[in-house]
Amino acid sequence: MPIIESTYKPPFWAKKSFVSTVFSGLARRVNGVMQTRERITLEDGDFLDLDWSYSEKPSHKVIVLLHGLEGHAQRPYITGTAKLFNEKDIDACAVNFRGCSGEPNRLFRSYHSGATEDLEAVIQHILTKGQYSEIYIKGISLGANMALKYSGEREQLPKELKAIVAVSSPCHLKGSCDALMSLKNKHYAIRFLAHLKDKLKPKLEQFPQDISVTDFNAIKTLIDFDDAYTSKAHGFKNALDYYEQASSLQYLPNITIPTLIINSLNDSFLSAECYPVKEAKQNPNLYLEMPKYGGHVGFINKGNVYYNEKRALDFVNQL
Template identity: 65%
Template structure:
């Protein structure tokens, strides 16, 4: 599919990628959304929590939001989508990945960029228990990579899944990881590492036979974290093997569901490989939009929903009246 020309034009101040990224992460608020929590049991007897919000009318449509690294179902980039779609006749479920809902999960493993087995359980739950005939996905960053991997790696994608919007996608995980380790991203890198290590310290007290305090103290970078925990806990040889197997880039040619990727050109988290121009041009189901501005998940429109949220509504063909 030809590359999509973007109509996104941010307010002047937010043309700067750093400003739009930080503002969206720290200052944005979404008010008035009422969520109800549902806990589901996964195939391995672990759990995760789903935060539901509903449209006022009966509907057969639901949108599923998948968060980024160390996110959760209450992040404004999740609740903003939920609120917008609720006002347009669509139920919404904000997924909290394992261990991200305020309570440690049971297993030593947790979540990662390619954990599509958990997505399978969520989708089966929606189809079997909720009876939705139209399921849409809005993935952010890590969650965006996960859903792209899911729809590209499987031949048995349920027919109920009608569309995917993936925002700020690190579809080449190794390339994105290297970007996060550069000086320009040191603030983000250190913040992610702090939260990941703090969460890992709690997990170590639950699974002292799997991980030592000494190993945790040796983590100085995100790559160290993935070498010491992510890869070992989830069956990969090392961090590089994890990045290689779980990057969604390799699965994009197989996608057969209408899919929109929105990656800003001034997103400092993304490497050149994270802009899949060749793959989009070769696949009629895959649309690639590359706005000049927006940073990482920072497609700001003041006194309004974010550009990517309204763009998802448009892309899915949901009535915007």
């Protein structure tokens, strides 16, 4: 499809990428979302915690929400979407990836950008409820890459899955990692790495045969982390192999359902490869919107309803 011309206009104070990104991540609050937790057991014996919120009347529609790196289902970028969709008679299932719900997961492995087998388990679980004839997926950042990969790598999708929305998507993981590790993003990279290492630390005692203290102490950068842990724990040769195999960019030509990507042009976490203009022009199911502003998941708008949240609702309602 042709590239969508964005109508997003941020408040004057939120035009800078750093301001919109940090405000949205640290200062935004969303109230009034009542979540009910459901735990599902996965085939490998691990678990996922799903945080459900519901519309006032019974609904046959549900949106599956996927968070970003070291996020969880209570982040405002998740609850903001859940609240808006609930108000419009659509249920929301906010997924906590393995180890992200406040309780460590059981296995040495955890989650990563391409772990679509866990998303598949969530979709199949929702289908067993027999309630929902329309399912949408909205992914943020890491979750956006996962949603796009899920929809593009499968020859057949459930007929109930009607649309995908991907926001601030690092479609090209190596490029995005390089961007994140650049000098201008050093403060973000340090913060992410600290969280990741804190979560990995208990696994040193739990799984000493899989990772040593020496390996752990050698982790100084995000690529080091993906070399020492992410790749090894999830069946990849090394960090570069993980980035190559898990990137959604290569799967975009295969997407067969309406899919909207919203990546702002001033998102400092994204590299040039994360703006799939060619793929969008060649695939009639793929819509690419590139607002001038918005930073990384920072589409601040009036009334505490973010632009990407309203766009997601409009997109699924047009189907």
